[in-house]
Amino acid sequence: MQTYSGMRGQTIYFKNLPKIIASGTVAGPKECAGIAGKYVDRALCDDMFAESTFEKAECKMLYCAIETAISNAGLKKECVDVLLSGDLLNQIISASFAARDIAIPFLGVYSACSTMSESIALGAAMVNAGYIHTAVAATGSHFASAERQYRYPLEQGTTRPPQSQWTVTGAGACVISDAGDGIKIANATIGKVVDYGVTDVNNMGAAMAPACADTIVRHFKDTATVPGDYDLILSGDLGALGGRILKDLCFEKGYDITGNHVDCGEIIYDVKPEEFQGGSGAGCSAVIFNSYILSKLKAKIFKRVLFAATGALLSTVSSGQGESIPCISHAVQLEV
């Protein structure tokens, strides 16, 4: 039991142990064919979600995940003090429009695919401090909106290179509260931006792995823990290749996480040739964490999990101007 609120190194401790009391998830048909299918609240049979554009479908998924999480917590939206959310679309329009429609005081956050853990960290910080009773943390992504914004129009039929990942169509949200039963948030490690000079925008796993290793190792040092203290170390969306790089980098720094590390991107699909390295996107860790992982925590199959979502902070403009890909990872420690 922790008795301390404050920061050691890059890790903020929450002595009042704010809790995740409920979650809500929505995922597309391709995603629901995989491991998350049994656990998501709403499985879509059509990834347009009855909307006219991919972007509107993405926003609707996010709204639906937030609303479902609040409803699963047995709350009304008027009881939620703050919504923390962001997404991959330019100017985080999915989060902003969802926040408009749900009408909860809104703090926009952005750390690409690390937005799920950043928003949980900030929500937990605000609840633990006693500022608010209830926060919702949420994010999502959509394969088709991400492809046309970051890469090529789908109509072009561009060949995917073998190191590429598949952006997840899905959204996840969780309710963080100072009351009720739930999964305790013990602390959060705020990441630094790490850039190893990777410039291949199709190789996000390799770009993000160093940031994830930096945050995870920092977390071990700050909390004086070792990999064996965790039932699961969950990275965000490094995919198969990035996951291997992460394990190598941690091993080099003296921490062997091979025995208990899993990557959301690696497990979300039954990896087939066309998905190459697995899933990516803010929705990847949002869906896996808020459905599959939280259910295992609730069932006490996992008792202590370190969740380190990972984000690549590039844009098409920065890549076009010859910049490498700066990446970040924020981690939260969860306990039953």
Next chain:
Amino acid sequence: MQTYSGMRGQTIYFKNLPKIIASGTVAGPKECAGIAGKYVDRALCDDMFAESTFEKAECKMLYCAIETAISNAGLKKECVDVLLSGDLLNQIISASFAARDIAIPFLGVYSACSTMSESIALGAAMVNAGYIHTAVAATGSHFASAERQYRYPLEQGTTRPPQSQWTVTGAGACVISDAGDGIKIANATIGKVVDYGVTDVNNMGAAMAPACADTIVRHFKDTATVPGDYDLILSGDLGALGGRILKDLCFEKGYDITGNHVDCGEIIYDVKPEEFQGGSGAGCSAVIFNSYILSKLKAKIFKRVLFAATGALLSTVSSGQGESIPCISHAVQLEV
């Protein structure tokens, strides 16, 4: 003196009164010809800032503002626990790349031109809670990068409509600390997304004014204050037209702010025909607040200021898909 940390309505109170102990500002030549010229730390004679692209110049300004603020506080960057920053470019690349170069643990935030007050609010919340000792809040914008991302390439020479504003080339940062002398941050009001259905992307003032009015009126109600309790009510970048709409909307709701309201966008330029409604952009309130206004607070010419930066949460995609412009405003109350 406040003795309470917590939320009333949408307002979070900071009983430990975290302080702004220093700031740093950079502004372009056009901006420095106006009121901010005498107060900014670094006045640029060339808005390319010796970089090869507008986007790189924007990032360098933001980096420079952050570094100057830390230096003005008499600190080393290693002493700063968290950097909170965001900007208008897609995927907040200016903030992300600045965070990479300055290597401070980084929380990306986004609320368009309301990013300055959102980052101050979150920084103050973390310092007040005792999680951290020192945070830096920062944002910026660049006329040329914003024009080509949101509107038209400059080379096209598109005519500007009379209701348009001029995106400010500049950046501002402030250091929030639990120790030392400075301007106290008493509380922060977290805004809701407000959308009155404005679709004219050249009329940001009209789009944002309702969100600003909503937050300011909410602040008065939450804190049981009236406009006369403030020496200054400072809105972000509504411009001349938006400022008038804000005053009208507040008046309709029973609060007459005409006697002590000023808008950063309205005062940053000596309004000439080509600037139409004045300045806009995240850099607008960042520069005015962190230079001119903080210096007046330090000199005790103002003793109590309500700073409500204002953001339009649109993107070119949302507008292109026929959506109206959702807006937000976060407010922070400052005291000597």
